[in-house]
Structures are given as structure tokens and as C-alpha cells.
Amino acid sequence: xxxxxxxxxxxxxxxxxxxxxxxxxxxxxxxxxxxxxxxxxxxxxxxxxxxxxxxxxxxxxxxxxxxxxxxxxxxxxxxxxxxxxxxxxxxxxxxxxxxxxxxxxxxxxxxxxxxxxxxxxxxxxxxxxxxxxxxxxxxxxxxxxxxxxxxxxxxxxxxxxxxxxxxxxxxxxxxxxxxxxxxxxxxxxxxxxxxxxxxxxxxxxxxxxxxxxxxxxxxxxxxxxxxxxxxxxxxxxxxxxxxxxxxxxxxxxxxxxxxxxxxxxxxxxxxxxxxxxxxxxxxxxxxxxxxxxxxxxxxxxxxxxxxxxxxxxxxxxxxxxxxxxxxxxxxxxxxxxxxxxxxxxxxxxxxxxxxxxxxxxxxxxxxxxxxxxxxxxxxxxxxxxxxxxxxxxxxxxxxxxxxxxxxxxxxxxxxxxxxxxxxxxxxxxxxxxxxxxxxxxxxxxxxxxxxxxxxxxxxxxxxxxxxxxxxxxxxxxxxxxxxxxxxxxxxxxxxxxxxxxxxxxxxxxxxxxxxxxxxxxxxxxxxxxxxxxxxxxxxxxxxxxxxxxxxxxxxxxxxxxxxxxxxxxx
Numbered sequence: 001x002x003x004x005x006x007x008x009x010x011x012x013x014x015x016x017x018x019x020x021x022x023x024x025x026x027x028x029x030x031x032x033x034x035x036x037x038x039x040x041x042x043x044x045x046x047x048x049x050x051x052x053x054x055x056x057x058x059x060x061x062x063x064x065x066x067x068x069x070x071x072x073x074x075x076x077x078x079x080x081x082x083x084x085x086x087x088x089x090x091x092x093x094x095x096x097x098x099x100x101x102x103x104x105x106x107x108x109x110x111x112x113x114x115x116x117x118x119x120x121x122x123x124x125x126x127x128x129x130x131x132x133x134x135x136x137x138x139x140x141x142x143x144x145x146x147x148x149x150x151x152x153x154x155x156x157x158x159x160x161x162x163x164x165x166x167x168x169x170x171x172x173x174x175x176x177x178x179x180x181x182x183x184x185x186x187x188x189x190x191x192x193x194x195x196x197x198x199x200x201x202x203x204x205x206x207x208x209x210x211x212x213x214x215x216x217x218x219x220x221x222x223x224x225x226x227x228x229x230x231x232x233x234x235x236x237x238x239x240x241x242x243x244x245x246x247x248x249x250x251x252x253x254x255x256x257x258x259x260x261x262x263x264x265x266x267x268x269x270x271x272x273x274x275x276x277x278x279x280x281x282x283x284x285x286x287x288x289x290x291x292x293x294x295x296x297x298x299x300x301x302x303x304x305x306x307x308x309x310x311x312x313x314x315x316x317x318x319x320x321x322x323x324x325x326x327x328x329x330x331x332x333x334x335x336x337x338x339x340x341x342x343x344x345x346x347x348x349x350x351x352x353x354x355x356x357x358x359x360x361x362x363x364x365x366x367x368x369x370x371x372x373x374x375x376x377x378x379x380x381x382x383x384x385x386x387x388x389x390x391x392x393x394x395x396x397x398x399x400x401x402x403x404x405x406x407x408x409x410x411x412x413x414x415x416x417x418x419x420x421x422x423x424x425x426x427x428x429x430x431x432x433x434x435x436x437x438x439x440x441x442x443x444x445x446x447x448x449x450x451x452x453x454x455x456x457x458x459x460x461x462x463x464x465x466x467x468x469x470x471x472x473x474x475x476x477x478x479x480x481x482x483x484x485x486x487x488x489x490x491x492x493x494x495x496x497x498x499x500x501x502x503x504x505x506x507x508x509x510x511x512x513x514x515x516x517x518x519x520x521x522x523x524x525x526x527x528x529x530x531x532x533x534x535x536x537x538x539x540x541x542x543x544x545x546x547x548x549x550x551x552x553x554x555x556x557x558x559x560x561x562x563x564x565x566x567x568x569x570x
Contacts, residue, residue, distance in 0.1 A: 048510050050566045053217035057188050058210050059196030062203035066094045067429030071476070071490045076497025079208060080395055081228040085476040085490035086428055087483050088450030093431040096201055101423050102135025105416050108161035110154070111403075111468035113141035118461050125439040125461040132435050133420045137163070139465045148173060155179065163417060165224060165403040165468040168212065177511035180215040185405040185414050188219045199422040201432075205473055208398030211507035221402030222421055224467065227474035229497050230396035232294070233285055234360070234379040235278070237352045238345070240372060249380055254387030255289055255319055258352070258380065262328030265351050276341055276353035277333040279320055279531055282524045283313055285354040288393055290316040290385050296504045296559055304504075304556050304563065308523055308544045315385060317540060320531045334532050348372060352380075360489050362482025377485075379492050382499055395500045397507050403469045421470035428475040436466050449481050506569030510562060516551035523547050 049057075069084030076082070120126060120139060130136050140161075142150045148170050154160055155174060160183055166174065189195070196203040206228045213221025235258070237249065247264060249257075258278075265274035279286045287294050292312030299305045307313055323329055330350045332340065344350045346364055365375045382391035405417055426432030434452060438445040444458030454462055476493070478486045526543040529535040544552075 048508065048562060048566055049214050049217045051569075054211055054214045054507075057192050057214045057217060057219040058207045059191045059199075059203050059205070059219075060194050061207050062197055062200055064096065064200065064204040064427050066096065067427065069475070071487065071494075074494035074497055076229070076500050078395060078500050078502045079228065080497035080500035081206075082490065082493040082497045083227055083229060083474045083476045084428075085486055087478060087486060089434070089447070089452060090429050091450075093429060093434055095432070096426045096430045097423050097432055101133045101419050103412075103416050104135060105413060106136040106138065107163055107413075107417065108138045109140065109163045109165075109465075109469060110151075110161045111139070111141050111165045111465055112144035112147040112167070113463055113465065114144035115463060117141050117143070118463050123461050125444050125458070126465075128439050128443070129436055129466055132432070133423050135416060135420055137420070137466070137469070141463065141465050155183070160406050162406045162409060162413075163403060163469055164406075165401060167401045168397065169400070171509075172512070172514075172517055175514075177215065177509065180218075180220050183404075183407055184220050185407050185409055186218045186220060187222070187405070187414070187418070190414060190418055191219055199418055201422045201425040201427065201472065202418070202470070204427060205425060206398055208507060209473070210398070212397045212399060212509060213402045215509050220404055221399075222404070222470050223399035224401040224403060224469070224471055225474060226399045226471075228398060229474075229493055229500070230398065230400065231357060231393050231493075231496055231500075232288055232396060233280075233354055233356045234492065235285075235289070235352065235354055235383070236345070236360070236377055236379050238348060239376040239378040240374045241348055241351055243376075252381060252383060253391075254383055255385050257387065258289075258383060259319065259323060259328075261352065262323055262326055266328045268327060271349060273330040273350050274328045274352055275323060275333070276330050276344055276350040277336075277338060278323070278329075278352070278354055279316070279527075280354055282520070283307065283316065283527060286316045286320065287312070289383055290319070291389070291392055292316075293503055294394055298504065304559055306552060306556070308547060308552075312385070313527075314537065314540075317527070317530050317537060321533055321537075324531065324533050336528060336532075345377075346375070357489070357493070360485065360492075361479045362485035363479050365482065365485075366480060378488065382496060391499050392501045393496050393499050394503050395506070401468065424466050424470040425472045427472040428477065433472065436471075438462065449483075451478055451481070453480060502569055504568050505559070505562070508562075508566070508569060510559075512555070513551075513558060516555055519547055519551045 067086070067090060070087040071085035073084045074082040118125075126139055147167070151166070151170060151174055166176065171177070191199070191202065202222070205223055205226045208228055209223040209226030210219065210221075213219055213223060242249070242265070245265065247261065252258065262274045266272065284294065287307065290312040292310040293307050295307065297305050297307070297310065324334060330344060332344065333350075341353060342355070342359070342364070345353045360377060360379065364377065382393055384391045405414055409417070423432055424436055426436065438452045438454065439458065439462060441447065441452075444462050445452045445454050447453070476486050476490045523540075523543045526535065526540050530537055530540045
């Protein structure tokens with residue numbers, strides 16, 4: 001997975017660097033079937049579900065309001081709600097789970113981990129959480145950077161663990177639509193409707209987060225890091241360095257406002273450039289700025305149109321080419337070297353970059369990471385192409401990752417795992433959340449300025465593991481004392497939800513025909529060549545024409561069938 005693409009995951013997801021490697025979640029999660037679905041029949045293939053069937057499979061929502069946020073959620077538009085912001089942990093955390101949780105069972109798990117993998121032997125953190133849940137979860141995290149390579153052999157050998165987390169961006173690669181009924185347990189009988197109320201912490205997860213865990217009308221997935229405000233990312237700038245240069249972004253509204261900083265901030269002889277890659281892989285970030293869809297959209301005549309076919313992407317290419325030709329973009333970005341993009345920003349070699357919102361957690365301002373002790377990351381306000389149109393930001397699925405239980409488990413084992421998941425999903429501010437995320441006070445963490453902070457042992461033992469199996473709705477919290485960062489992010493997200501737009505086929509699992517899975521790559525490669533000035537804009541339009549002939553038009557017919565039969569989103 002490309003390290004640049006961390007956009008769609010919730011803020012502050014991991015203390016161990018997960019967000020540096022996550023990928024973009026598009027509006028419709030797709031999984032490649034074993035059959036061709038482009039025949040003109042109005043069938044979505046494996047995975048596709050009507051809204052009414054999704055609603056029947058979803059757990060009934062039961063909000064947990066036991067802890068009041070310091071900065072309450074903001075209700076925006078199109079179902080977007082910002083995450084609550086907590087500036088300090090309650091001195092007397094509430095208890096949300098009473099009595100026995102597990103029944104002494106033992107379960108193998110498989111989850112990714114972006115960062116150092118802790119030793120499992122003698123790990124006090126693992127031991128204390130397993131003791132709390134009354135069962136043994138055998139945690140064997142796998143390198144997140146190669147997780148996509150590790151999973152296929154496990155599927156092929158039919159050696160799935162009891163409990164596994166699968167990021168949505170691997171659905172196609174794993175042919176997940178076909179795997180659901182053969183490999184994973186149907187959770188609908190245990191969680192649909194009011195049945196979820198026996199697991200109140202799971203019922204506290206918003207319905208939009210569960211929706212993409214529904215396949216063929218049945219619920220299979222347990223959401224990981226759910227949120228009602230998942231966004232593709234932000235345009236970040238080094239506020240400390242812009243302030244030093246006397247440059248203000250107050251009143252910025254348009255793409256040209258942003259471009260105007262190029263000349264003002266670039267000092268190539270001094271090793272400083274205004275911009276890093278502002279486009280993103282497959283136009284993931286610039287689509288927000290120029291207001292074209294990340295996947296499919298509808299044109300003025302009501303016709304389905306893919307992002308390659310929009311006027312917006314052509315405008316974005318022409319805009320970006322000017323920045324490159326003017327010398328305002330860092331040479332490593334032009335060379336498509338994104339491995340060091342974060343470091344370029346931290347060190348002040350570039351002053352404006354795009355990244356996922358999870359990068360905005362304050363941890364990059366720690367000593368030894370950023371070169372400038374006064375380092376401050378801020379996000380630009382949402383912009384539009386010309387500043388006249390109101391800005392928009394595309395809403396991502398309520399969850400981009402799900403965990404699944406093995407179909408071989410008995411009903412009693414499934415219930416035990418769901419009881420464990422209910423414990424792991426305890427909300428921020430609870431005693432259970434503190435245990436799951438930090439272990440025992442004095443062993444793996446201490447309290448500092450009202451918040452838990454990992455100590456030396458905790459930094460070796462505690463990693464994002466249990467949370468990939470189940471966790472509560474996202475919350476914005478300070479990391480290592482960076483309270484202002486939490487406030488700033490909460491304010492940005494609170495504004496963003498007011499401009500949220502749902503993409504077409506939002507929160508739907510669609511089994512896209514596998515024979516067309518590779519047709520986008522030549523276009524994406526051409527986009528890179530055009531935006532970096534290696535080819536003319538005509539090369540892009542030619543590539544799109546080829547894309548249509550090689551399957552783009554067939555996919556349009558396929559999605560028209562889904563649109564006709566199942567609608568365009570949840």
C-alpha cells in the first residue's frame with residue numbers, strides 16, 4: 001500500500017504509525033467475483049445488497065452518552081457527524097461492561113500492524129487485556145506494509161484464523177465477495193436489529209459503519225475504527241514557517257489562492273519548495289479541491305460518469321502542470337518518490353502537502369521527529385476550484401476495515417467472540433477503553449496532564465492489535481499532551497461535516513467484474529506523466545478513450561444495472 005494514502009481512516013488511529021500506510025477507501029467497496037457481471041442483467045453479483053435488505057441486517061443503534069465530550073460533535077449534512085473531542089480522560093472512568101465477558105475460550109487472530117511488532121511472550125499488555133476479557137486472543141500481528149501479500153496464501157490454503165481483520169482496500173485482491181458465505185460466520189442472527197442490544201457497546205457503533213460489512217443481505221463484518229465523518233484527507237501547511245515568512249492563508253477560497261503561494265514560498269537554492277505532491281495517487285486528493293468524484297458520479301444529463309471523464313480532472317491536471325513547470329513542486333515528488341514525503345514536510349523542505357487526517361495528531365511535533373522545535377501543522381480551509389462555488393468534501397464509508405469470524409466456529413464460540421468484541425468496543429472515557437488501549441497504569445502507562453501516556457515498557461508492548469478486531473466510534477483526543485492539536489482538528493472536522501457529500505454507491509459492497517480490475521492502471525500512469533509534464537494533456541484523453549473501449553463502458557453498464565436494481569447508496 002502506498003505510504004502517501006492515509007486519508008480515509010479516523011484521526012489519531014494509532015500510536016505506532018498505522019496511518020502512514022493506510023489506503024484510500026472509495027465510495028463503493030468492491031470485491032472481484034468469479035463470474036462476469038456485465039451481461040446487462042440487473043444483478044450486482046456477490047455482495048450487492050438493496051438498501052432495505054441492508055437496513056434489516058444492521059444492528060439497532062443504541063447511543064452511549066455516559067461520557068460528555070469537551071468539544072461536542074457537530075452534526076453536518078448527508079449524515080456526517082464530527083467526532084467528539086475529549087481533552088482529558090475522566091478521573092473516574094465509567095464501567096460499561098459488567099460480569100463475565102469471555103468463557104475461557106482461546107482464539108487465533110490475524111491483524112496488520114504498521115510499526116514495530118512487539119514480542120508476544122511475556123507481554124504484560126497482552127496478558128492484562130486477555131485477563132480482562134476472560135479469554136485468550138492469540139495475537140500474531142503481521143507487517144501492515146506486506147499484509148496484502150500475507151493474506152492470499154492463507155485464503156488459498158484454507159487456513160484462516162478464528163478472527164481476522166481485512167482492510168477494505170484488499171477486498172478486490174482477496175475476492176472477498178465470494179469468500180463471505182464459504183469462509184466467514186454470518187452475524188445477522190446475533191446482531192441484526194434489537195438483537196444487538198445485548199452487546200450495547202457494539203450497538204453504539206453508528207449504522208453507517210456497519211453497512212459496508214453487509215454482503216448479500218447478511219452481516220459479516222465488525223467495523224474497525226468507525227466514524228460518521230471519514231474524510232479523504234486535508235491540505236496541510238507548516239503554520240510555524242508560514243508565520244515566520246509573514247504569509248497568511250486567511251481568506252483562502254480557491255485553487256488559485258493555493259497556487260499563488262508557490263512563488264512566495266519556494267526557494268529552490270535554499271532547498272525549500274512550496275509544494276509536495278498535491279494530487280495524490282489516482283487523483284485521490286485533488287478530487288476534493290476540483291470537486292470531481294473519486295469513483296463514479298452523475299453528469300448533468302443523469303448519465304453515470306467516471307472520474308476520468310469529468311471536466312474537473314482536466315482542470316486539475318492543467319492547474320498542477322503549471323505548478324510543476326514553475327518549479328514550485330519538490331523534485332522528489334515529481335519523481336514519484338513518496339516514501340520520504342512525510343520527512344520532507346517535517347524537515348521543512350516542503351511547506352504544503354496532502355495527507356490523511358490521521359497525520360494530524362501532534363506526534364510529528366515530538367522532539368526528534370520535526371526539525372523545528374516550534375513545529376506546527378495546520379490544515380487549509382476547504383477550497384473550491386474558483387472560490388465562487390461552496391467547497392465540498394467527499395464522505396468516506398463509515399468504516400474502511402472490518403474483522404470477520406471464521407465460519408467453523410460454533411454458535412457458542414461466536415457469542416463469546418461477540419461478547420469480547422463488545423468489551424473491545426467500549427467507548428472513550430470508560431475503564432474498558434483504558435485497559436484495551438493502554439493496559440495497566442504503572443505497568444505500561446502513566447497519567448500525564450490528565451491523559452494516559454505510554455511509558456518505556458508500554459512503548460515496547462502496546463500496539464494497535466485488539467482494536468483491529470473491534471473498537472468504539474472514533475474520538476479526537478490529545479496525544480502526548482498536544483491538546484491544541486486536538487482542538488484544531490476538532491474545529492476543522494466540525495467545519496468539514498457541513499460540506500460533506502456522499503459519493504455514489506456509498507457504503508455498498510459491489511462485486512465488480514474481475515476482468516476489468518486492471519484497466520485503471522494505464523490511465524493512472526498517464527495521469528502521472530501528464531501532471532509531471534512528461535506528456536501532453538492529449539495523452540490523458542487518449543488513455544481515457546482506450547479505457548472506455550477496454551472495459552470502462554462495460555463497467556458503466558454494470559453500474560447502471562446496480563443503480564437500477566439497488567439504488568446508489570445507503
